[in-house]
Structure formats: structure tokens, C-alpha cells
Amino acid sequence: MRRRRFLRAAGAVLAAPALPAAAQAFLPRRDLAALVASVTGGATPSREGIALEVPALAENGNSVAFRVRVESPMTEADHVRAIHVLSERNPRERVALFHLGPASGRAEVTTRIRLAVGQRIAVVAALSGGRFRLAEAAVEVTAAACIDEGT
Amino acid sequence: MRALAALALCACAAAAAAPPRPEPPLPGTHFLGSDLKALQADDFANPGLLWVARGEALWSEGAKPCAACHGEAARSMRGAAARYPRFDAGLGRVVNLEGRIDACRTGRQGLPAFAPESPERLALAAFVARQSRGMPLAVSVDGPARPVFERGRDLYRTRIGQLNLACTHCHDERWGKTLLAEPISQGHPTAWPAYRVEWQTLGSLQRRLRACFFGVRAAMPDYGDGDLLALELYLAWRGEGLALESPGVRR
Amino acid sequence: MALGRIQVPARARRGEVVEARVLIRHAMETGFRREADGRAVPMNVVNTVTCRHAGREVFRAELGSGISANPYFAFWFRAEESGEVTVEWVDDAGERGVASARIEVS
Structure with missing residues (x-):
């Protein structure tokens, strides 16, 4: 636990210089574990059999x-x-919810997502029978070098 | 902008020759990460193809469609985009691909020109450019196109903006190095119209060039400005032989 | 301009699990962007994408502003019978789109 807290703090320090001040103020870090718990209803998800x-x-x-x-x-x-896709630091925490079933044949979804800043994201799979699986990953987002007013 | 052009003309006298072209010439795709490279190469997932599909529909739409004169684009437009910008004898001036489409709209089809960066204009340009995919850039800079070429060549090496940089300082002298975490490209115009992830949409080469003006904190020329057209022609000449890849994907 | 497309294999064996790919033209406006004059651009995203085959829903996505502009999805389904594989989507403004592709199942 202490080690995990240290890693999280170290991650925050590493990420900080890449973020504009406004992003740091308006995109506070959410507690991903609490977000996951809101999906699982408090059940502890397995970290096996799922890949992000x-x-x-x-x-x-x-x-x-x-x-x-x-x-x-x-x-x-x-x-x-x-499959729930959850974000730690996007303005909205719920990125997507994919509904699958026996007709899907394979539980695999590919898409492209927006990340407001570098952060961790979590995927929670809800299985028939009420069990859950969880995977997490960290993505660092490169700051654009060639600024552009966009029009 | 007129002041800038005047500045370019002054520089012209001192610098008659163009800077040497980067060796070996490398398209912008070379400087992309593997993910965006794969996205560009994916003939289903490349978002630019949505504009190509729209352009294909527009090609045959209306009372007097493009197809009425030009027939099947796969044949009639093959290689066309690789020759633009070019001097158009009928119009008596140098035009880029979008400008040629505008001229067809107003002159032949009796329709109002599309607005710059409108979805329709980008869609038609992307559809036409797509017909030249893989073909080498081959523009003519002689004859009546020469003054426009020389204007672009001189502007390319004229310092502008609060950062006081010319195109050449990044794209000839420092290509392959990084700006923050991003590699600097050689600035070849092979991908346009391209889907730029920063814009989250398709855009023209003129939009990309305007972004460069903004990047060095210079006043941005209006769409269709002579400076942008001249730069486009110079860049096309400078990228001679590189294969067109529109719709490209860029950061 | 509701424009999108779906790609599935042209042929499959009955019961075979095959991939579908979907690409939709949509700006996926986040609601956080402003025009140059300061006006806020209202949020408007494709909020639901549904794919059906052989009378069954094989995939459904509920989306927010965290999905990239011009959304792309790839997913899988069990090929049950020859016919259309249809994808439908709707955005926050109520605009709907549909695309389909044919699969021959033997």
C-alpha cells in the first residue's frame, strides 16, 4: 500500500510538467478504485482473464x-x-459502456478514445453470473509542439 | 500581408537560389508514430476516407455534376492532383486544386464557390487527390508559374513572426530533431487534404500553413492569399518525386 | 451529414465468429469548446451505436465525449445466417444514421 502510494505520487510529479496549469486545476485526479466500485457495487473484481x-x-x-x-x-x-471504460482525469469519467452477449462470440472491442491529460484508465467487465474483472493502464499524453489556434 | 510580400521580394534579390532540398527526401508519414502511421494505411479506419466517400457522391450530384464533363474520376483525375498548383491558361493565373474546383463551380457549373475549409470543398478535393495516390509530385514552375514559384521560394526562407523563424529553419536545417517530444518533418505537402488529429477533422494544406504562421506568432494570411498559394507551389516543387498519399493522417 | 460505414467479411461459415468494423462521421462535440466569439458549442456526441445481425443485437455502445471524433469501433459477432449486418447510431441532437453490409453464411 505504501509502495503504491509512492508510485502514484511519483507518477503525479512526472506528469505535472506536461500539463497546462488550467488542466491541473480543472481535471482533478479521481479515485479510480471508487469509480470501479460504483460499477461493481462493491464486489472485488478479478484481475485475471482481461487485457487492456x-x-x-x-x-x-x-x-x-x-x-x-x-x-x-x-x-x-x-x-x-x-465492459465499462472509466477515466481518472477526463472531464467526464465514463468514457464508454459496451454491451455484449452470446451473439458477440468474442469479448473484444477496439476503438479510439480522447484523453484530456495523461492518466490511468480502467476497464471493468461485467460477467454473466454477477462476477467482474478489472484491468488498468496508464497513458502519458504528449503535449503538442506546434500550437495551432485551430481554424 | 502585403508588407510581408514586399519583404519577400526584397529578400529575393539577395537570395536567388533555393536552399538545397533535404536528402533523402522523406514524406511526413516517416515522422509519425506507429499508431498514426497504421491509421493512415488502414483503408477502412482512416477517417479521411469519410470525406473521400462524400466527395465521390458530390462528383455525380446536381444538375450539372463534375461527372458530366470529367466522366469517371478514376480515369480523368488520375495524376491531376500531382500537377497542382499550376498555371491555368483559361483563368490566366496559378491555382491550387481547391482553386480549380472553385473555378469549375462558378465558371462551368454556375454555382457559388464553396467556402474555404467547408466540408464539401474538402470532400471534393480529397476525392480528386485520392485518384493520384501513390503518384509522384510533378509540378511545373516555368513560364507563367515562375513568378509565383519565386515568391514562394523566397517566402520559404524569410524570417517572420515574433519567433523570427523561416520555414527553412525547421524543415531544412532541423528536420529529424524534436520540438518538445515531436519530430520535425521535412515539410513535404504529400498528405493533403489530410486528417489532422489536432484538428479532429480533415483540412487543407492552406490550413496547415496558416497553423505554421500561427506557430511562429506571425499574422496568418487569409485563405486564398497569394503568399499561401506561392508557398504551396514552392513546396510541391521541393517535394518533387515524393508519392501523394492523401488523405494522410497527421498529428 | 449522417455518414458512416460498416465492414464485415463477405463470407463466413455458420457459427463462425467474425469481426465487424464501423466508422462514423461525427465531430463528437464535447460541450467544452468555444467559438472564436466566445459562444459555447453545445455538447453533441453519438450517444448510442447498435449493431444487429440475424434479428439479434450483437453489439451496443453507450458513448460520451471521451470517444474520439469520427468514432471507430471494431467488435465481433457470430455469423448465423446470410443477410445484412446493420449498424445504427443516434446523436444528442436526435440525428440518426444507419449503414449495413451483407454477409453470406454457408
């Missing part, structure tokens, strides 16, 4: 490659019902 693929370093926060895979036979009896 995001780049460690994103070239631009407007479009970050994202893929989640959950190991599951995807049968009527045993399947992934939903």
Missing part, C-alpha cells in the same frame, strides 16, 4: 488507440455482458 491495450505514450490525446479483450466462451451460460 493502450499505448504507454500517446502522440495526441484527441485520438488514442484502445482495445480491450476478455477471455470468455461467450455462451448463454457464461459470457461477458458489458
